[in-house]
Amino acid sequence: MMQGCRVLLGLSGGIAAYKSAELTRLLVKAGAEVRVVMTEGAQAFIAPLTFQALSGNPVHTHLLDPEAEAGMGHIELAKWADLIIIAPASADLMARLAAGMADDLMTTLCLATEASVLLAPAMNQAMWRHPATQKNARTLQTYGYTLLGPDQGEQACGDTGPGRMLEASAIFALLQSHRDESSSPVSNTQTQKPLQGRTVTLTAGPTREAVDPVRYISNHSSGKMGYALAEAARDAGARVNLISGPVQIQAPEGVNLVQVNSACDMLEASLQHLPDTDIFIAAAAVADYRPDNAADQKMKKQPGQNELVLRLVQNPDIVATIARHEQRPFTVGFAAETQDVENYAISKLMRKNLDMIIANDVSRSDIGFNSDQNAVTVLWKQAGSADPATPDIGRYQPDQASKTTLARQLITQISDHFLHSNT
Numbered sequence: 101m102m103q104g105c106r107v108l109l110g111l112s113g114g115i116a117a118y119k120s121a122e123l124t125r126l127l128v129k130a131g132a133e134v135r136v137v138m139t140e141g142a143q144a145f146i147a148p149l150t151f152q153a154l155s156g157n158p159v160h161t162h163l164l165d166p167e168a169e170a171g172m173g174h175i176e177l178a179k180w181a182d183l184i185i186i187a188p189a190s191a192d193l194m195a196r197l198a199a200g201m202a203d204d205l206m207t208t209l210c211l212a213t214e215a216s217v218l219l220a221p222a223m224n225q226a227m228w229r230h231p232a233t234q235k236n237a238r239t240l241q242t243y244g245y246t247l248l249g250p251d252q253g254e255q256a257c258g259d260t261g262p263g264r265m266l267e268a269s270a271i272f273a274l275l276q277s278h279r280d281e282s283s284s285p286v287s288n289t290q291t292q293k294p295l296q297g298r299t300v301t302l303t304a305g306p307t308r309e310a311v312d313p314v315r316y317i318s319n320h321s322s323g324k325m326g327y328a329l330a331e332a333a334r335d336a337g338a339r340v341n342l343i344s345g346p347v348q349i350q351a352p353e354g355v356n357l358v359q360v361n362s363a364c365d366m367l368e369a370s371l372q373h374l375p376d377t378d379i380f381i382a383a384a385a386v387a388d389y390r391p392d393n394a395a396d397q398k399m400k401k402q403p404g405q406n407e408l409v410l411r412l413v414q415n416p417d418i419v420a421t422i423a424r425h426e427q428r429p430f431t432v433g434f435a436a437e438t439q440d441v442e443n444y445a446i447s448k449l450m451r452k453n454l455d456m457i458i459a460n461d462v463s464r465s466d467i468g469f470n471s472d473q474n475a476v477t478v479l480w481k482q483a484g485s486a487d488p489a490t491p492d493i494g495r496y497q498p499d500q501a502s503k504t505t506l507a508r509q510l511i512t513q514i515s516d517h518f519l520h521s522n523t
């Protein structure tokens with residue numbers, strides 16, 4: 101798909117610049133024609149010569165250089181590109197782009213181009229979380245720029261959190277799917293991409309609650325429903341953070357997979373992604389309780405001890421915590437019940453202050469946990485009910501279907517309600 105694609109790779113001044121050498125290699129190997137533009141900041145982190153050697157083309161660094169302008173000038177370069185990917189995109193560059201500045205070659209190209217512009221932000225977690233950067237990210241999205249990532253985890257500065265640049269292989273995969281979509285004549289319309297520019301954060305799979313370093317308490321969740329929802333949300337145009345407990349299935353390409361074990365880890369990762377989340381979907385089967393004080397060493401069988409009592413303490417309620425948060429996104433919960441499913445689900449919808457709840461009966465072996473099929477009922481509070489304490493409940497019950505089919509129907513329902521709640 102990248103064969104013959106003219107990619108303008110921009111680098112700004114961030115420590116992640118080294119990852120873009122690998123990105124250049126992947127693009128060239130896939131048959132793309134690559135030209136590289138570097139800000140002055142970027143050149144302090146990695147030498148232009150590296151990119152000249154990898155791309156086979158001279159690197160563009162200056163706007164006001166008569167010689168460069170006589171060669172391939174800035175407008176020509178802007179018109180040449182089929183797509184522009186800026187990786188790393190520094191906080192500074194994002195601010196300058198959001199302000200519509202044209203004070204160097206990179207920002208001028210972005211203003212002058214009619215090609216798609218994609219950005220892979222890379223910065224310290226506090227810089228990423230800063231309201232100014234968040235505002236700039238949203239502004240850039242309204243201009244039609246696509247943000248890839250950022251990832252979260254350990255950072256070069258020693259901090260942990262969101263702001264790491266995606267790995268080169270992940271950016272490459274996203275560029276490929278972007279290219280697939282833009283070469284399809286019908287796929288990029290607003291109606292088919294209702295979540296374009298939005299971020300969906302999902303939890304999926306089971307949690308593992310450690311008893312000791314080798315044992316844990318868990319459940320039968322396969323993660324299939326959550327993963328199918330992540331794929332459907334991605335196909336609806338959203339950037340997707342998939343916060344997953346341990347499962348045996350592959351994450352869909354192009355989603356930001358965050359692997360966790362326990363309920364406490366899952367909550368922490370969910371809160372880290374909250375500042376840029378528009379829709380939160382809690383599809384994970386989170387353990388309600390965990391062993392109090394997991395043993396540091398493997399617990400030994402004691403001769404003559406026929407009973408072992410484990411003391412459990414309650415885990416935090418992830419979806420309720422998110423739904424009560426001051427930066428609350430549109431919040432969707434799941435109710436996996438074995439009896440009186442709909443009534444329990446409605447009570448959970450109200451008690452946890454959710455926008456929607458998806459109820460399923462996990463006592464049936466043909467649907468639910470580990471099955472490829474599911475049957476659900478979606479419930480929500482009707483707007484404009486006479487008494488907000490006892491609102492009318494809206495209800496949607498699609499036919500039993502594969503989790504993939506159902507996920508698409510559910511994402512359509514969720515995005516309709518989300519967009520309606522925002523108007």
Ligand SMILES: Cc1cc2nc3c(=O)[nH]c(=O)nc-3n(C[C@H](O)[C@H](O)[C@H](O)COP(=O)(O)O)c2cc1C
Pocket residue numbers: 111112113114115116139140141142189190191192193222223224227
């Ligand atoms: C060692 C070091 C590492 C830096 N890493 C980053 C980074 O990862 N992301 C970022 O946004 N800024 C980072 N900065 C700050 C930018 O380099 C600085 O804001 C610069 O003005 C960016 O210029 P540019 O956006 O024109 O390339 C770093 C600075 C230093 C000294």
